[in-house]
Amino acid sequence: MSKQEFSFPAEAEVIAYMETLSNWGRWGEDDRVGTLNHITDEVRVAAAAMIRTGKAVSLSRDIDPLEADPLHSGIAQVQRFMGLHEVADHLGGEQRRFDAVTEYVGISAHGSNTHIDGLAHYSWEGTNYNGFKESDTTSLFGAKSLSVHQADRGFLTRGVLLDIAALHDVRWLERGHPVTPDELEAAERRQGVTVRPGDAMLIHTGNVEAILTEGPDAPGPAARQAGLHAACLPFLHERGVAVLGNDGIQDVQPSGYGLDLMRPVHTVGLVALGLWLIDNMQLTELAATCRQEQRWEFFFAALPWRMKGVTSSASNPVAVF
Template identity: 75%
Template sequence: MSVRDTSLTEGEVLRFFTSLSNWGRWGDDDRLGTLNTITDEVRAAAAASIRTGRAVSLSRDIDPRTPDPLASGNSVVQRFTGTNEVEEHFGRPLRFDAVTEFVGIAAHGSNTHVDGLAHYSWDGHNYNGFPASETTSLGGARKLSVHHAALGFLTRGVLLDIAALHGVDWLGRGQPVTPEDLTAAERRQGVTVRPGDALLVHTGNAARILHEGPDAVGPAARQAGLHASCLPFLRERDVAMLGNDGVQDVQPSGYGPDLTRPVHTVALVALGLWLVDNMELTELAAVCREERRWEFFFAALPWRMVGVTASASNPVAIF
């Protein structure tokens, strides 16, 4: 099947679980998935590409006053507590004070976050055949925790600006990004996605929601994003990480409820492809145009939290 074919039936998408699978490719006990493509050589080459040192953050603030700016789910509840332990220890008032806080965070949601390989399952299995039952509310993710990505995502980043390809600030709600869009953006920008890359796809989705507000909440919201037909492109290019200024998938997906988010499901389960949702890519797109470069050093460091399926992150692009 051509990666340019967007007229996929649900049955054809389901076959991607087999035809695009990376299960066993890096060993039966592999926990890293596509992070295996970020080799020492890939990291060194990416670092050597830095020219000016100009840096761009690809995340928004995590703000408890606006915990769900994209209507994708609350991201944080924060509580502050003043501390008096020092004063109590010395038995008198001191000239300095300190504050500590408790932060409760739901990484999946409107904030920029890394999706780990335990996040989605299909027919009772996660990536590489690990049982989905290994992830529980009490025990956490025992096989595919985010902490396995301890080396982070340090690689070449490539931005494909699909909004600019169509001459708009943001794509229409529910507008799919096709494989033809991806390859046309490569040609327009003079860049080619290659193994080990962090591929970032700019649709303008987050900017549109922040400007106009969401039209619905969660899976009911119409959002621009990748069509399921892009999955062979991701597998053939051996992308290490996929980032998007939305939830990756076009919504609605065009398929039944089992494939509400086929890019999420096939990417995480079959490819072992790590995802970064709800990135801030508007400034990056502008800087890429100014620099006339759509490739850069990319760094995202998820927290080394054991037993979790996601981590908040502040990815950075360096030119």
């Protein structure tokens, strides 16, 4: 399949997606969870029926304070401070046979680690999803209107892996490969699955494995990455995708557009659709398991922090077969 055969939308058409694909008001004027509304009780019950063998696969990597930015994102700070002999500090020197340790942990959430992007993460012309003002998020009070803690029921749903690397019979796609909706549909046909409302749609490009194996081809945001082209945004909206996960930053880099659309899947997805994203997943083991099991659908679980005022959450998503 040649990407040259696909007609990519012009920049003006992508900008128009902010209105034509908008979910603003769809679930009420005060809605703060966007596409998670697609994950109904019925969707969760159906997803639970996906479990047959109980085999579980983690879709995250370890967060290592000694190697805080393994993907060279340019955004990395992980701190771990240990408090030793914590119990002794409160017992006035009394004898005891046990001790305990506490610690402080700090994470720059939007970096190399696998993390959930909340709806206050991106804005467009001063506005977040559903018309909430960008100014509602401040350094002092955090994200007051759209916060990750509002996704308190978690992402418990049917997961579907679309293996685009396997579609092209490679371990990982070429750096800067723009995944098109034609490729998404071709992967569905090849695997015998169809993405449906409420799904967590995961895209295997092999990007994380490529960077961990070969390193980035440029520092920070300048690095090329395989990812979804903005042309996939109507597919995400029409299929009712609840959560989008990727072994990269979702967007192909470079995007093919100007600075305003440097990351259009992030911008249009978060602001217009209210679509929750999970960046930098580790999907290599999942892809191998899907091939072994000969099924590309599974029970999917990811639980964001119930922490008020934040735009992101570290997470360890898990697929259960």
